[in-house]
Amino acid sequence: MEIAIIDYGAGNVQSVLFALERLGYTARVTTDAKKIQSADKVIFPGVGEASSAMARLKATELDRVIPKLQQPVLGICLGMQLLCRHTEEGNTSGLGIFDADVVRFSNQVKIPQIGWNTITNLKSDLFRGITAEPYLYFVHSYYVPLIPECIATTDYQATFSSAIQKENFYGVQFHPEKSGEVGAQILTNFLRL
Template identity: 70%
Template sequence: MKLAIIDYGAGNVQSVLFALNRLGYEAEVTSNWNIISKADKVIFPGVGEASSAMKRLQNLGLDKLIPTLKQPALGICLGMQLLCKHSEEGNTEGLGIFDVNVIRFSNEVKVPQMGWNTIKNLRADLFKEIKDEEFMYLVHSYFVPKCEYTIATTEYGIEYATAIQKENFYGVQFHPEKSGNYGEKILQNFLNL
């Protein structure tokens, strides 16, 4: 199986790569259109600030490529947020794959949300053999509200979409690569799609 991890200078690619290695898979960390479009599965990680990350995608032309992918593609953290229409962070236009806006947590909760929290209302094969209320590792100040694409939720002040899906595109707000055995199981489930 050919696996591509999109490299645009805004992803925590090493921890994703190590998690895949632990599962027994090799992956190519790349911004090459040809390699990404021919991969069996694509992982789109993201750490950092939305507008600068989006500029890097645009500079590499990846903003044009990613929406055309037909194979299973998984956005992680900022990667998931960039798959959406718009983010309040830096007033950023996203890739528009998910017709939903990313908004900032209110000041009623500590921002960023950092650490372990539970996921629930799990729908989709991404969560095969994962039980409601398993803990995942999260670090974020912005979130996707519950919407038609929601396949898992988390509560932090409000209940929000911690995972989304539309056709071949999946997004998780948490970091499966940093979430122990259950996070690795989610990565394995993605690879099994």
């Protein structure tokens, strides 16, 4: 299986690579549109700041490649947020695959949310084999509100979409690559889609 990890200077590429290695997979980190288009699975990681991340995607014209991908695509954290129409972070237009506006937590809660939180209302093959309300690792200041494409929810300041899916596009706000056995299960499920 060919797995492409989209390279746009995001911070957690190495962690995603290592997580896949622990599961017995190798992946290619690339900015090459052809390699991304021909991969069986595409992972769109993300740790960093939205406007500079979008600028880097535009510089390599990947902003036009990603929305047209046909194979399963998994956006992680900032990657998920950039799949949406707009994010409040740096007032940035995203890729527009999900008709959603990413917003910042209010100061009623500590920002960023850092730590392990539960996901509930699981509605996808991404969560196959996961029964109880599992804990996953989150690090973020912005979130996707509840939208029709929501496939998992989490409570912090409000209940928000901790995972979304539209056709072949999946987004998770948590870091499966850093979330112990449950995270590994979710990555495995994605690779088996």
